[in-house]
Amino acid sequence: MREYTTDRIRNVAVVGHGASGKTSLVDALAFVAGSSKRHGSVKDGTSLTDYTPDEIDRKYSINLALAYAEWMDVKVNLLDTPGYLDFIGDAYAGLHAADGALIVVGSTAGVEVGTELMWEEAERRGLPRMFFVSMMDKEHANFEKAYLDIREHLTPRVIPIEIPVGEGLDFHGIINLFSKRCHQYKKGTKTGEYDEVDVPAGSQALFDKYSQELIERIAETDDKLLERYLGGEEISRDEALAAMQAGMARGELFPLLCGAAELTYGTRALLSKLVELMPSPASLPAVRAERWGSAEPVTIERTDDAPLVAHVFKTVSEPHVGDVTYFRILAGALRNGTDLFNAPRDVSEKLNHLSTTQGRDRTEVPMLHAGDVASVAKLKDTHTNDTLSTKAMPVVVPKVVLPEPLISLAVEVHQHGEEDKLSTSLQRLHEEDPTFHFEYVGELGQSIVRGRGERHLEVIIGRLKRKFGVSAELTRPRVAYRETFRGKGEGQGKHKKQTGGRGQYGDCWIRLAPLPRGSGYEFVDDITGGVIPNKYIPAVDKGIQEASQRGAIAGYPVVDFRAECFDGSYHDVDSSEMAFKMAGILAFRSVAERCRPVLLEPIMEVEVLTPEENLGEVMGDLSGRRGQILGTEPDGRLTKIRAFVPEAEMYKYSTQLHSITHGRGTFHAKFSSYQEAPPDVTAKVAAERKKEEEEKKK
Numbered sequence: 001m002r003e004y005t006t007d008r009i010r011n012v013a014v015v016g017h018g019a020s021g022k023t024s025l026v027d028a029l030a031f032v033a034g035s036s037k038r039h040g041s042v043k044d045g046t047s048l049t050d051y052t053p054d055e056i057d058r059k060y061s062i063n064l065a066l067a068y069a070e071w072m073d074v075k076v077n078l079l080d081t082p083g084y085l086d087f088i089g090d091a092y093a094g095l096h097a098a099d100g101a102l103i104v105v106g107s108t109a110g111v112e113v114g115t116e117l118m119w120e121e122a123e124r125r126g127l128p129r130m131f132f133v134s135m136m137d138k139e140h141a142n143f144e145k146a147y148l149d150i151r152e153h154l155t156p157r158v159i160p161i162e163i164p165v166g167e168g169l170d171f172h173g174i175i176n177l178f179s180k181r182c183h184q185y186k187k188g189t190k191t192g193e194y195d196e197v198d199v200p201a202g203s204q205a206l207f208d209k210y211s212q213e214l215i216e217r218i219a220e221t222d223d224k225l226l227e228r229y230l231g232g233e234e235i236s237r238d239e240a241l242a243a244m245q246a247g248m249a250r251g252e253l254f255p256l257l258c259g260a261a262e263l264t265y266g267t268r269a270l271l272s273k274l275v276e277l278m279p280s281p282a283s284l285p286a287v288r289a290e291r292w293g294s295a296e297p298v299t300i301e302r303t304d305d306a307p308l309v310a311h312v313f314k315t316v317s318e319p320h321v322g323d324v325t326y327f328r329i330l331a332g333a334l335r336n337g338t339d340l341f342n343a344p345r346d347v348s349e350k351l352n353h354l355s356t357t358q359g360r361d362r363t364e365v366p367m368l369h370a371g372d373v374a375s376v377a378k379l380k381d382t383h384t385n386d387t388l389s390t391k392a393m394p395v396v397v398p399k400v401v402l403p404e405p406l407i408s409l410a411v412e413v414h415q416h417g418e419e420d421k422l423s424t425s426l427q428r429l430h431e432e433d434p435t436f437h438f439e440y441v442g443e444l445g446q447s448i449v450r451g452r453g454e455r456h457l458e459v460i461i462g463r464l465k466r467k468f469g470v471s472a473e474l475t476r477p478r479v480a481y482r483e484t485f486r487g488k489g490e491g492q493g494k495h496k497k498q499t500g501g502r503g504q505y506g507d508c509w510i511r512l513a514p515l516p517r518g519s520g521y522e523f524v525d526d527i528t529g530g531v532i533p534n535k536y537i538p539a540v541d542k543g544i545q546e547a548s549q550r551g552a553i554a555g556y557p558v559v560d561f562r563a564e565c566f567d568g569s570y571h572d573v574d575s576s577e578m579a580f581k582m583a584g585i586l587a588f589r590s591v592a593e594r595c596r597p598v599l600l601e602p603i604m605e606v607e608v609l610t611p612e613e614n615l616g617e618v619m620g621d622l623s624g625r626r627g628q629i630l631g632t633e634p635d636g637r638l639t640k641i642r643a644f645v646p647e648a649e650m651y652k653y654s655t656q657l658h659s660i661t662h663g664r665g666t667f668h669a670k671f672s673s674y675q676e677a678p679p680d681v682t683a684k685v686a687a688e689r690k691k692e693e694e695e696k697k698k
């Protein structure tokens with residue numbers, strides 16, 4: 001492979017909603033350019049960038065993957081991102097590593113939730129953006145509708161630079177509005193070949209309308225051009241393209257193209273436009289970094305002579321290879337075998353086997369120039385989001401901001417004794433995918449995994465088995481119930497034992513009373529006249545606290561109450577801290593039952609975004625989960641519902657919402673408070689607890 005200098009590189013993240021055709025497009029682009037040997041297909045499990053077993057089985061992208069197309073002496077790095085929202089962390093990582101975004105919009109589906117999220121993220125990053133209306137050959141394809149959808153929901157500054165000839169089964173050509181020529185595709189073409197012909201008579205009216213719009217829109221972004229245009233002057237193709245590129249760089253214009261990746265129609269024109277309109281890293285402002293240690297801000301030019309800075313945006317552990325690290329060289333030229341420094345981890349890494357990456361295939365290269373994206377295997381201790389730099393100029397660059405987990409499930413190993421292996425393997429999987437988290441929660445006695453959705457966690461469990469040989473399953477997480485009191489009560493706890501020599505004697509009287517929700521625990525020392533010596537009072541407090549960890553209803557910790565110790569007695573010889581602690585325990589146990597104990601359950605504050613048409617069903621489902629709807633309000637094209645829902649009822653909510661809204665609904669839940677559980681729930685929880693206890697005794 002030839003060397004590509006910084007000005008001959010483009011880094012493009014291909015983003016969009018799930019199943020909009022991104023992976024198929026990346027495959028076709030790399031193939032048509034001649035950089036990939038075969039035209040793969042998602043359906044057959046042969047696509048270039050959906051190459052992991054998980055992806056081949058499921059037929060959708062899970063991981064960010066890298067490919068490239070060499071076109072017009074430029075290497076276009078294509079970052080294929082997953083569209084399913086469960087894997088949005090990788091889509092963010094793709095945008096982080098790119099200098100421009102190609103937003104794919106399905107010709108029948110139009111703008112969807114995933115399209116909006118990607119648009120917003122690209123906007124936040126100030127990335128130049130281009131649209132591609134995909135699958136123009138699909139039945140019911142509608143170019144104009146997709147365009148108007150983008151205009152209405154994403155930006156009025158989108159502007160088609162080509163238009164299709166025919167749609168759906170009749171789709172057979174694309175007119176380029178700059179060259180005023182039509183590409184008529186050869187039926188059965190494998191590599192996007194076409195005959196160049198005049199604009200067909202039947203498309204003339206459409207062509208005139210869009211051409212006019214294009215030139216006006218471009219002229220609007222440039223005063224001089226506008227003046228000339230209004231003066232009746234012709235604007236040349238090159239001038240228009242240059243103005244378009246400048247407009248894109250400023251975030252004022254978003255060109256729209258179209259095609260059908262599976263037929264390779266439109267792929268050549270798209271490649272040319274990616275080269276002509278997307279920025280090269282050489283044209284970008286200097287890299288902003290922070291010097292490690294001093295946090296002093298530094299700027300580093302994106303040239304080969306600059307000190308090397310690379311950002312790791314993804315790591316994947318592969319069987320037989322170990323960890324593969326994907327990184328982007330922000331500054332400096334990188335030679336194979338170079339030692340780089342990972343400053344925050346204080347580790348030197350030798351970059352052997354530096355490779356350009358075409359899907360699963362890696363080709364070793366002797367050197368890479370500033371701006372390129374590549375991979376390397378077998379680094380010692382470098383993970384996603386780390387910066388590699390030099391010892392002479394150790395720096396860190398901003399990280400990809402990763403999304404928070406949305407759901408939690410418990411995980412159980414199938415084979416007893418594999419618990420340790422489970423936790424070390426899950427740690428490795430977390431390093432590979434930092435949007436996945438896990439912890440052992442002692443109170444629940446369960447390992448809890450957290451992620452973006454059930455689909456996400458199922459993929460993790462699959463990897464656990466395939467990569468680490470640990471067979472496990474996802475189960476319902478236990479709920480951290482609490483107990484508290486509704487009423488007051490008082491009583492005695494007396495611990496007295498006489499066994500041969502020195503005995504044990506502790507005696508206390510306590511009062512228990514409820515406190516407002518969230519107040520916690522309070523202890524009041526109301527002893528007068530030294531009926532219990534001062535030195536033993538903390539022991540009573542300790543005993544009450546210990547006993548309160550197991551409440552009267554179902555053995556859950558009791559919260560939000562006050563305990564007053566107001567009377568008691570002691571023995572000169574037999575009393576001890578131990579004995580008074582026992583007295584505290586006994587007192588709590590006997591009084592707690594009389595204070596009308598109740599079960600508290602954790603309540604989540606939930607925000608759901610759903611299309612209006614599913615609103616009724618989504619609300620009905622929330623009510624079925626004992627949800628209390630607080631209100632609804634419009635939120636862009638969707639409706640936002642706010643509700644309180646018991647945590648116990650949120651199990652598998654993401655799957656349910658996905659199914660009701662056909663993947664368009666999203667939700668967010670956070671702990672809000674503990675509330676009294678209704679009697680039937682209390683009875684059920686108490687019965688379950690009793691059963692568990694009995695099983696333990698067996």
Ligand SMILES: Nc1nc2c(ncn2[C@@H]2O[C@H](COP(=O)(O)OP(=O)(O)OP(=O)(O)O)[C@@H](O)[C@H]2O)c(=O)[nH]1
Nearest residue numbers: 018019020021022023024060061083135260261262
């Ligand atoms: N008719 C037609 N179907 C297409 C075309 N491109 C993709 N498809 C089909 O659309 C489906 C989704 O395509 P993908 O390329 O996997 O879409 P994606 O955007 O990568 O999907 P995610 O990875 O899940 O986000 C597959 O079944 C493809 O075969 C096309 O040009 N024409």
Ligand SMILES: [Mg+2]
Nearest residue numbers: 022023060061
């Ligand atoms: Mg894909």
